[in-house]
Amino acid sequence: MFTVALFILCFYTAVHAAALQLRDLSQHAQDLATLSITYMDQQWDEDLGFISSQYLEFRLNVGDHLTRETLWYSLGLLLRNNGTDHDRAVAAIHRVLDNQYDSPNTSFHGTFRRAPEEPTEPPAPVREYLDFDPNWREFCGTTLALLLMEYEAVLPADLVVRIIQALRLAAEGTRKRKTAPPRYTNIALMRSFVLSFVGDRLGVPDFVEHAEECAQQLYELWARDDDKTLWEYNSPTYYGPDIFALVLWTSYTNEKSGLVKLGDEILDGLWSDIGEFYHPGLRNFVGPYDRSYGVDMLTYQAIVGQWIWLAVGREFAPIPDLSKPFDHSDDWCFAVVVALLSPRTRIPAAVIPRLTNFTGDRTVRRVIAHTSQKTTTRLPYTPDDDPQRDRVVTAWLGSNVMIGAQASNDDKVRNQQFHPATIHWRTPTGGVGWFRAVPTTRYIIAKAGPGLRLEIAHPLPLPKRNDDNPRTFAFRMGGFSALDRQAEASALESGTWVLPGLTFSVVTNAVVQGSIVRMQEDIDGLGRRAMYAVNFTMEELEGVIPWLYIQVLL
Structure with missing residues (x-):
């Protein structure tokens, strides 16, 4: 009995050590992850098992706590893996999964409550984006997939079963979704990955085929002209999830998938465009912005700034002063996801100098x-x-x-x-x-x-x-x-x-x-x-x- 127990303990420890840890990241990524996790530590509500929102508009219109961001926090806890981090992450994931809608033949099937304070089901007549957000399928779905790909071996078996079931529901919902065309860039990118991953994992050819079809449509829209542009163009916030999803395409999908080659090409083009439109002296992108939550990236959290931090460090990153209030503060929770993907993130060498020095009119x-x-x-x-x-x-x-x-x-x-x-x-x-x-x-x-x-x-x-x-x-x-x-x-x-x-x-x-x-x-x-x-x-x-x-x- 002692020999078996010792073997199990040694096996668990070896597997646990193999999971991605904070020390495995670059220094820029470690700094980014540490500050993001510490920020979420301060927002953690031990009684409810969620982190609290610091964004006034969200608290007034949706609720006080955050489901999606709590999933991002769980990734950070597993990455840091100190003291009670593992147990807190497991509890947090369970809490978020309790807030998924399982309502076939509805427009909200497979998505998640944005806050645990929201009703068990959206009130009738259901209004998309007001009573529920369909995009939580893609945001939470990609995060759950990442949890499995990086940390499945250290998660309890019952939680792994729940995550797989949640991914199935999310894939079912996004497969039937009518409001995520290729022009809805960040959601279309994440949607393709969720369908591809779940289809491969669960052996559902329809999901895989639809993922490939969606990816091809998005690529054709991007490649239509020599300029090669994403439709949600020059978005300081949504370029962040775009890069995230494209890294998933290129590094976490089946190597035979068309997403790998298409993702590589789009990602290189996106970084090249970032180098053209970003002004490192003013720490901002020149306009116009298709979708933006602010005008000065030094006063609000724009997620693409987190990727620039990953490339060139905090000194040159367009990030607001973290010691003072800043707008869209909940988006700072995403920084740990950016950091976690750093070992698989490839930024073209020609772009990096353009993120630190203005190269001329x-x-x-x-x-x-x-x-x-x-x-x-x-x-x-x-x-x-x-x-x-x-x-x-x-x-x-x-x-x-x-x-x-x-x-x-x-x-x-x-x-x-x-x-x-x-x-x-x-x-x-x-x-x-x-x-x-x-x-x-x-x-x-x-x-x-x-x-x-x-x-x-x-x-x-x-x-x-x-x-x-x-x-x-x-x-x-x-x-x-x-x-x-x-x-x-x-x-x-x-x-x-x-x-x-x-x-x-x-x-x-x-x-x-x-x-x-x-x-x-x-x-x-x-x-x-x-x-x-x-x-x-x-x-x-x-x-x-x-x-x-x-x-x-x-």
Whole structure:
């Protein structure tokens, strides 16, 4: 009996030692993981077995605790593996699995409650994204797969059985999902991996075939033009999950899967694009942003910054001061996942120097495809950069100023995550000032030029929809100390805006609506600094297109 017990103990210890540990990572990855895990330690609620949210909007609208982020924490605990870390991780995973929906033939089958405070099932009539989030299938599914691939040998057998069953439910739900086309980049990438992994693990050919089909469709959309762009383009937050999913494609799928080759090609292209659009001096991406939760990466948590940390270290990473409040703070929990993947992450050598040193003034132009097919549709207004059914991105980067813009014609007015035009600059205090356009219409022609010029026009959509307001231009700006009241009152009326660190002239056929408005840039409920809003509105004139030109004066 003693011999058998000793053998089991030695076998368990050997297997346990083989699991990926913190010491196995690069120094950059160790630093990243340690700070992320320590942050989650502080949010851990021992009584409930979940970490708490620090994001005010989430707490007000969803709940106080986090299921997805608790899974990320469990990965970190197994990676650190100190003291009670293993037991806490096991308990946390069980708690999260208790919050999965098992409701076949519903739109929420296989996804997870975002918070344990949510109802047992979403109330009728069920509203996607309001009453439940279908994307938790993909976020939690990829994390559960990673738990098995890295730590199955050290998890209790009953928990492994539960994880496999949870992955089956997630795969069933995402297989039937109608709202994750290839254009929904980060979810489409994770969805393909979940289906491929579960299909291989459980021997379900339909899952594998659908994963390959989805991956091929996404690749064809990406490769349609020479520019090779993801549809959720230039997103400081969602480029993070994109890289995560692509590393899973290339390193954790069956080597015979088409995901491996396609993933390698897309990942190299994505990193190359990051090198073009990232400004290491200003620690930000030049705009425009298809989806962003902020304008200055030094004041909110943008997940792609965690991958840049992995590449070049904390000193050069676009990460906010972790000792002070910052927006989207719950996304810092993802950093441990980034660190854990570091041994399997390949960043092109040519890109790394561009993440630490500004390589000179440059103009960038990209075409972002709506479909994998070339379009011949022409619109009534056809400037040099006509978006037709595609979108055209232009950007200019200088040593202390950068401007980005997008020409697009969408089916509807996009939400506040869309930043169709941006300007960033260095302020006298060493910070980053910013300016952004707010979408008010679905048809926008915006173009950035090397002459420090930003042009925006709102061709009148045909047919016009109720949500279109093409005669209004709306802007926000901030990142600098508050202007005095006299400057606020006169800055816009003169046509020359004098802001800390930057002056630019504005010419438009619209008129200022009211005066410049001081707002608060709110960081998780804590007023941090002044932000300003201004609107221009043009009177209705038959056939006259609203336009506005901004010229930066250095």
